[in-house]
Ligand SMILES: CC1=C[C@H](O/C=C(C)\C=C\C2=C(C)CCCC2(C)C)OC1=O
Ligand SMILES: CC(/C=C/C=O)=C\C=C/O
């Protein structure tokens with residue numbers, strides 16, 4: 001059903017646009033006549049009406065209604081509470097020693113504002129983006145935070161209601177016709193959010209861009225003032241509405257995946273520093289399923305891009321709903337199986353597609369090539385934070401579940417899933433735990449590595465693990481894939497964010513550097529924490545004036 005809605009709109013699939021985007025679609029690129037465009041528009045409108053018919057009236061909220069979930073302020077951990085104010089900046093008092101070599105700014109993005117007026121959002125991923133900075137220089141630390149001024153955020157503030165479609169929240173419609181109008185806006189992408197609340201990357205040319213799952217939610221910011229400078233406009237004509245929220249970004253390139261919901265598959269694209277133009281490396285067709293698997297992230301090796309095809313797949317039907325479904329914009333299709341595709345970066349050729357055991361992951365950690373004694377690549381190893389093929393983690397991240405922790409051990413188990421992809425033409429790949437998950441309390445997500453080891457054989461990763469009982473990953477963990485051991489950091493009641501590794505300039509050891517994390521404390525406070533990358537012992541901490549909401553992903557902007 002999902003793909004049927006779109007399949008007959010446009011007969012050819014030469015252009016890799018993902019959904020239906022008038023301005024940038026293949027229709028413009030291939031010079032379609034006005035008449036054809038009108039035929040196309042009519043088809044679109046008819047499809048919107050068909051969709052409107054299959055969405056039952058109960059899924060239409062006619063009157064705006066606040067989320068009626070009970071809110072008990074005593075239970076509200078600062079990690080899950082909206083940021084206190086629009087912005088703040090100041091120097092922090094440092095306990096311990098910040099290494100003098102640490103010069104630059106750590107930026108962390110995340111969904112920090114979960115209400116508009118008295119309407120409370122439901123899911124962690126719905127929040128309006130809060131950008132945090134920690135600027136280290138001469139052993140001192142200047143911190144700050146500021147809201148990202150996306151169109152979605154500004155419109156919500158001005159109109160005192162949600163105006164764009166967020167991860168799970170949808171603007172409420174006054175009546176049925178307004179809903180049908182919104183559906184056509186959805187098909188053109190104009191109703192989708194640009195709330196860039198997921199990650200932040202420094203491009204090779206120095207521009208700093210905040211990102212989310214929607215392409216329009218790529219916003220350029222100033223890493224010093226945290227001011228939103230404007231939209232990052234992709235100047236190519238690839239079109240489409242969504243991309244992977246985690247591009248692979250180095251000083252030399254920006255690689256990402258554009259899922260194609262019309263003809264299930266993915267485009268692998270590359271953008272050079274100093275340009276806004278993505279160029280196609282190649283295309284992968286899906287091996288299963290009515291739609292591509294969700295690609296929140298993907299891994300690369302030195303010569304290959306690994307394109308994951310999870311059985312948790314995008315679902316056009318769920319995209320159009322007015323109320324969230326248990327799996328939000330996705331659907332679980334175990335019968336469609338799971339695959340990993342390997343594309344050669346240089347030629348764009350798919351060198352293998354293997355079936356793998358079912359899996360669920362948000363985050364790939366790293367990947368590398370294994371060689372035989374003659375230096376021929378025999379297989380690829382790809383590691384991820386794997387949730388035992390169980391989608392319930394998405395539900396666990398509802399704010400209601402995060403806010404009401406009564407001490408039960410409800411965090412679903414996760415592990416470091418290690419895929420082995422043979423390159424000898426075999427049709428199946430393997431998936432096993434890279435180390436005993438009890439080493440990290442069977443919690444596993446929000447990972448980082450030493451960026452010098454991207455795509456190469458590596459030994460260490462940093463992530464959030466669990467000290468049970470818990471309902472959310474609550475430790476920082478250093479994983480050693482050689483010893484198959486983990487070192488864990490824990491502070492009772494604290495919610496730590498993604499441990500981010502910064503290498504010491506000139507280091508020769510993989511773990512020679514520091515790990516930065518922002519901690520939200522159970523008493524409403526918060527602090528910036530520095531751990532030694534090798535010993536994983538605390539080397540410094542600095543208290544913030546107030547605790548900040550939980551955040552997702554970060555990047556490092558070194559001082560020039
Ligand atoms: C994880 C994670 C989710 C969050 O994503 C935010 C948005 C707006 C996602 C939107 C969508 C999908 C997840 C699937 C396809 C459709 C679309 C609506 C674009 O940020 C995160 O980190
Ligand atoms: C917070 C999280 C995923 C974030 C996606 O970007 C997962 C946490 C639990 O495993």
Ligand SMILES: [Fe+2]
Pocket residue numbers: 198245246296362363552553
């Ligand atoms: Fe992520």
